[in-house]
Amino acid sequence: MIYLQLFWEFFKTGLFAIGGGMATVPFLFDISARTGWFTTSELANMIAISESTPGPIGINMATYVGFETVGILGGVVATLGIMAPSVIISIIIVKVLMHFMDKPVVGVVFKHIRPAVIGLILFAFWQLAKLTFIGVDNAIQWLPLIAFLVLLALMLSFKKVHPILWIAVGAVFGIIAL
Numbered sequence: 081m082i083y084l085q086l087f088w089e090f091f092k093t094g095l096f097a098i099g100g101g102m103a104t105v106p107f108l109f110d111i112s113a114r115t116g117w118f119t120t121s122e123l124a125n126m127i128a129i130s131e132s133t134p135g136p137i138g139i140n141m142a143t144y145v146g147f148e149t150v151g152i153l154g155g156v157v158a159t160l161g162i163m164a165p166s167v168i169i170s171i172i173i174v175k176v177l178m179h180f181m182d183k184p185v186v187g188v189v190f191k192h193i194r195p196a197v198i199g200l201i202l203f204a205f206w207q208l209a210k211l212t213f214i215g216v217d218n219a220i221q222w223l224p225l226i227a228f229l230v231l232l233a234l235m236l237s238f239k240k241v242h243p244i245l246w247i248a249v250g251a252v253f254g255i256i257a258l
Contacts, residue, residue: 083150083153086150087160089115090142091161093142094138094165104142104162108127130144139163142158
């Protein structure tokens, strides 16, 4: 019974906590007050640990709460609960969109959305690049910039590069940029 309750509590959290992982915090305070599964001081520790571990904060918190409440299976159940609404909504949206994909107007809309998405990605890249390559004193950080350009040129010279290699190059670049 506790597993079903755990799933339901985190299903509701996943459905209504819109805005990122920290949006789950009020729901966790509510769960704490209603169920007594954990105290508010334990919740503060859970938040700190969830923020320091890799991955989405909301899912990390659900996993941690479930684990602390009833063990490994509780962590799995809470994680599935918080993820289920997003998965269900995504499937519904895909099913609806697939029904309209053969309509010419949908193709036109997607054709015009693509440049906007590329623009958003390039803007995010530019903002991060400025943080990395231009210091607080507006001086260009030449070593990270040159390393980045050399690694980028090497990567682009190969026709097909495995994604793991891109990740490794990113890690090397991150170390050099430090």
